[in-house]
Amino acid sequence: MDDQLDAVVIGAGIVGLAVARALALRGRAVLVLERHALPAQETSSRNSGVIHSGIYYPASSLKARLCVAGRARLYEFMEHRGVAHRRCGKLIVAQEGQQRALELLQRQALQNGVTDLVALSGAGVRDYEPALRCAAGLWCPSTGIVDVHELAQALIADLEAAGGTIAYRTVVQSARVGTGAARLLCLGGDEPVEIESALLVNAAGLAAVELLRRFAGYPAPLLRTAWFAKGNYFSLAGAKPFRHLVYPMPDEAGLGIHATLDLDGATRFGPNVEWVDRPEYAVDPRKADEFYGSIRSYWPDLADGALQPGYAGVRPKLVGPGAKAADFVIEGPEVHGCAGLVNLLGIESPGLTSCLAIGEYVASLAGAVAENGTG
Numbered sequence: 001m002d003d004q005l006d007a008v009v010i011g012a013g014i015v016g017l018a019v020a021r022a023l024a025l026r027g028r029a030v031l032v033l034e035r036h037a038l039p040a041q042e043t044s045s046r047n048s049g050v051i052h053s054g055i056y057y058p059a060s061s062l063k064a065r066l067c068v069a070g071r072a073r074l075y076e077f078m079e080h081r082g083v084a085h086r087r088c089g090k091l092i093v094a095q096e097g098q099q100r101a102l103e104l105l106q107r108q109a110l111q112n113g114v115t116d117l118v119a120l121s122g123a124g125v126r127d128y129e130p131a132l133r134c135a136a137g138l139w140c141p142s143t144g145i146v147d148v149h150e151l152a153q154a155l156i157a158d159l160e161a162a163g164g165t166i167a168y169r170t171v172v173q174s175a176r177v178g179t180g181a182a183r184l185l186c187l188g189g190d191e192p193v194e195i196e197s198a199l200l201v202n203a204a205g206l207a208a209v210e211l212l213r214r215f216a217g218y219p220a221p222l223l224r225t226a227w228f229a230k231g232n233y234f235s236l237a238g239a240k241p242f243r244h245l246v247y248p249m250p251d252e253a254g255l256g257i258h259a260t261l262d263l264d265g266a267t268r269f270g271p272n273v274e275w276v277d278r279p280e281y282a283v284d285p286r287k288a289d290e291f292y293g294s295i296r297s298y299w300p301d302l303a304d305g306a307l308q309p310g311y312a313g314v315r316p317k318l319v320g321p322g323a324k325a326a327d328f329v330i331e332g333p334e335v336h337g338c339a340g341l342v343n344l345l346g347i348e349s350p351g352l353t354s355c356l357a358i359g360e361y362v363a364s365l366a367g368a369v370a371e372n373g374t375g
């Protein structure tokens with residue numbers, strides 16, 4: 001690996017893979033560096049697996065634009081490639097006193113280009129899901145669920161068919177960035193390896209912000225603090241109560257403890273929001289109390305003892321507790337001045353839904369970088 005490479009992507013999560021695929025399809029020779037032995041082992045496999053419509057995000061934010069565009073691209077891709085998924089639709093349910101917030105949510109959705117929502121009365125919601133208690137709701141037909149591992153495999157197949165490669169068990173330890181090609185120091189083999197690349201995409205997920213501290217040449221004033229918001233899930237034992245996804249009204253840090261389905265129809269609830277100092281994934285069974293209270297606000301029939309600890313994921317946040325949610329940050333040389341470097345920061349939800357649109361966005365940014373001669 002002594003010669004200069006064309007493009008390196010750090011991280012084989014869903015977003016890193018989608019970026020690598022998009023670059024490879026545009027003719028770039030791409031190498032993905034991943035510290036685990038398999039793809040999509042971190043946030044990409046510790047989420048709700050939901051294809052979001054694009055309702056919640058401020059108009060013209062990257063989250064809104066990339067989610068709406070990415071959702072359409074993702075359905076098309078999955079249908080074409082036979083990736084397991086289901087367009088099951090979701091209900092957002094509002095309790096007494098939340099109807100105004102629900103109207104604002106529908107207005108937000110329209111601004112974002114989500115035009116297929118249907119406003120429902122409480123009785124209208126119960127036509128879809130008889131067990132729900134609520135005052136009003138929204139039916140969102142374009143929401144769905146996906147098998148993330150099948151999606152990862154389909155992205156890898158395209159990447160490899162276009163000549164790209166993934167080096168697993170390879171940790172990017174540090175880098176030098178600046179005016180010329182990026183120079184990376186990688187661990188994993190018998191000896192550390194140095195790699196040079198004209199384009200470097202930092203898609204390291206939960207580690208992306210901290211990794212920049214080890215990029216010599218990256219401007220110190222742009223360094224950020226990484227915040228981590230863990231989301232726990234509990235699975236539901238026994239009968240399957242819902243055929244659609246069910247979401248309460250969102251709160252400041254997340255979408256509320258919602259009911260999602262997997263492709264077999266099994267139900268799980270989550271994620272809550274628990275701020276942690278560093279990523280960790282143990283689910284404390286005592287958290288079930290918080291879940292029972294929250295779920296019974298819209299599904300009163302939830303039986304005692306029905307919830308079992310499931311799994312957890314961690315959101316890579318750019319702002320801490322109480323702050324307004326940050327947008328995705330996708331920064332190229334026009335922001336930080338380092339040739340050929342693109343950072344993907346704070347790629348929390350709806351990153352899975354947006355992955356193909358993020359890939360195309362980064363590939364066009366990388367094309368512009370190369371055309372300007374700065375990459």
Ligand SMILES: Cc1cc2nc3c(=O)[nH]c(=O)nc-3n(C[C@H](O)[C@H](O)[C@H](O)COP(=O)(O)OP(=O)(O)OC[C@H]3O[C@@H](n4cnc5c(N)ncnc54)[C@H](O)[C@@H]3O)c2cc1C
Nearest residue numbers: 011013015035044047048050172205231349350351352353
């Ligand atoms: C609880 C929760 C629920 C969510 N639900 C949804 C949802 O329903 N729908 C949706 O659209 N989005 C959802 N998301 C968001 C979505 O999961 C993420 O946006 C997406 O998975 C991010 O993918 P990624 O590739 O950026 O990051 P990751 O999947 O974290 O991948 C980053 C990769 O980088 C690797 N890496 C890190 N550092 C290094 C290094 N130094 N050297 C080599 N490799 C390195 C890691 O090993 C990892 O594989 C959710 C997120 C959470 C936490």
